[in-house]
Amino acid sequence: MHARAGVALNWKHHFRRLTADCEMLALALPDERDLLAEIARVAPEEATVKIIVTRGAGGRGYTPLRQPPTRVVAAFAPPNYPDSLRREGVRIRRCALVLSEQARVAGAKTLNRLENVLARGEWTDTDVREGLLGDAAGRLIEGTMSNVFLVKGGKAATPALKRCGVVGAQRERVRELLAGERIECTERDIAFEELVAADEVFLTGSLIGAWPVSEFGERRWIPGPVTRRVQALIDRQDAQTLEERDAQAR
C-alpha cells in the first residue's frame, strides 16, 4: 500500500482484499483498528506499507493448524517512480510465462508469487516497466505487479479474474471511480489481440496509481482521456483522504 502521513491510501479496498483473502485461506482476520494503528506507527510519513498475515508459527508439514495467525505490518521506502511514467506512459512487453489456473484462490494476493518472480525475470531492460501475463487460452490477465484496463470507443474493460490473477485494490477502486463517472467498465475475458486494437491501455497498482501504456511491440499510444480522468480521480480521492485525516487530527 501507499501510505502518507500515517494513512494508507485506498484503505477501504485494501481491507476488503485482506478480508476476502483471509476468508479464502481460513485465516483469522486481524482487527481493522489494530492495523490502522500499526500503519500509523510504522509509516508516520510517506512509505510503502505491506501487511502480511500468515498461519502462524507451526511445525513441519502441510496440515493447517488452528493457531493465532502472525501479523506483519512493515514500512519500506516510498515508491519513487519518475513522474514521466504517469505523464507520458510506459513501455510494456508480453511475458512468455503462462499463468496457471487455480479457481480456489483466484483473485487472492497470497504469498505464493513464484510465477510473478519468474515472469519478472524474463527481462532486464529497465525501459520496459511491466510485463503482461496471459492464461493457457491466450487471455490477457494482468501485469506482473499491476492490473490492466483497456478503453475502446469510450468504454473500458478489465480482465475477469476468476481463474487466475490478483484482484488488486487499485483495480477495484478504479472500477468504482469509473462507475461513479458513468463510464462503462466491464469485467470480462479479453483476448491478447484486443490490446493493440484498444484506444487506450493503462495499468493500475497501489504504488503506480494509473500508468498509461505508451508502447507495446509495434503499437504506440498517447495517454487518452479516460486514463487522464482515472488519474485525476485517484489523485482527488487521495487528497480527500489526507484532508479528512488532517481535519480529524486537528
Place this chain on the structure above:
Amino acid sequence: MHARAGVALNWKHHFRRLTADCEMLALALPDERDLLAEIARVAPEEATVKIIVTRGAGGRGYTPLRQPPTRVVAAFAPPNYPDSLRREGVRIRRCALVLSEQARVAGAKTLNRLENVLARGEWTDTDVREGLLGDAAGRLIEGTMSNVFLVKGGKAATPALKRCGVVGAQRERVRELLAGERIECTERDIAFEELVAADEVFLTGSLIGAWPVSEFGERRWIPGPVTRRVQALIDRQDAQTLEERDAQAR
C-alpha cells in the same frame, strides 16, 4: 529428508532434485560437500532434515536479483509414524482441490505449497493418512505429501508429472529400484478411475518410505508383492548406505 547417523538417506536423488530445481529457478546450486557436512552437523542421530535454498535477502518487488542465495539446512524430530502403517497400509481419500498446471515449474519442490496446505486442510480425520490430488482433466497426479504408484498384472505405473506435481526423491529411487528388478514401471497419464482397478496401490515419500494403500472409498486392498518388494529394496539400500558410512568412519 530422512537422516540417520548424520547421513541423508537416498541422498543421490535428493541432490538431483535440488540440482534440477535450482537450475529451473535460476538459483546458484549449493556445494554438495557443504550440504553433506551441514547435514552431519545438524543431524548427528536420526532426524528429518530440510534443505531450503532461497534467492537471498533483497528488497521488495518481484525482480529476481543476482545475489548469493540463502541456504538453510535444518533438522527436525524424526518421523515417528506407527509401524502398522507400512505393515498394514493406510486409508486415503480424494481431495476436492484440483491442482493447477504450470509446466514451467512442474516437478519442482518449490516453497509455493499453498495448494498442498489447502488440500491437507480438507480433512481432519486422523485415520485418513493421505489425500490424492488430480488435475483439471481428472488425471491422478500425487498425494499432498507423497507420490503414487499403481500395480496391475505385475506391472507398475506412476503419474507423469510434466504439468503439475512434485517429482519426489523417493519416487525416483523407487523407479530405479523397480528397473533394477526388471519390474516394468511406466510414467504416464493415469485416470483416477484406474485406481480402484489396480491390484496394488502404494505411496512413496522420503519420510514414509512406501506405504501400501489399504482403503480408498469402498475399495480395500491387502499389501501386495510389488509393494512389499519395494519396501524391502528401500530398506536394503538404506542399510547399505549406513554400513558404508560406518566403514568410512572406522
